[in-house]
Amino acid sequence: MEGEASVNIDYQKYNADKIWDGLKGYITNTLLSREEIIGQYSQLWQIEKAFRISKTDLRIRPVYHRLRNRIEAHICICFAAYTVYKELERLIIINQIRLSPEKAINEIKEIKQLSYTLPKSKETKTKILKPTNEQEWLLNLEI
Structure with a gap:
């Protein structure tokens, strides 16, 4: 800044704005009751968590499709991946396994399996x- 500067506070606007401090407003087009709207809004964190999981843990990328069926297929795959993730989370909880879903997925990725064919019977095991x-623990989850 060059030259002189002055700052003025419009106390009339300040005092008018002050009456809204600490209040939260909701605007909606639904027919839900006031209590139902507030109850639903308090669950917003779950939606935000779902988006965070989708972007980070599931590495779901932005949609770069133009055709409607491809966009719908992408969204369907993303939803299916999130559903599998939530089912894994549920199974971990009910089986009292002390792992996060992310750590469980990393453990599952590291499971090694050997396939072999018996020479005489040609049976594959x-x-x-x-x-x-x-x-x-993850291989023996109770469903």
């Missing part, structure tokens, strides 16, 4: 190679 304790 599979065997999980030495799972860790955490991997064992």
Whole structure:
């Protein structure tokens, strides 16, 4: 700034604005009651968490499609991935496993399995190679 500067406060506007301090307003086009609207708004954090999980943990990227069926397919895949993630979270909780879904997914990714065919019977078998304790818990989840 160059030269002299002055600051003035419009106390009339300040005092008029002050009466709204601490109040939260809701504007909606729904027919829900006041209590239902406030109750629904208090659950907004779950939607925000779902978007955060979708972007970070599931690495869902922006939609770069033009055709309606491709956009719908992308959204469907994203929803299915989030549903599987939430089911894993639910199973971890009910089975009292002390892992976050992110850590559980990383453990599952590291499970190694060997497939082999018996020479005489030509029967193909599979065997999980030495799972860790955490991997064992995840493989034996009660559904």
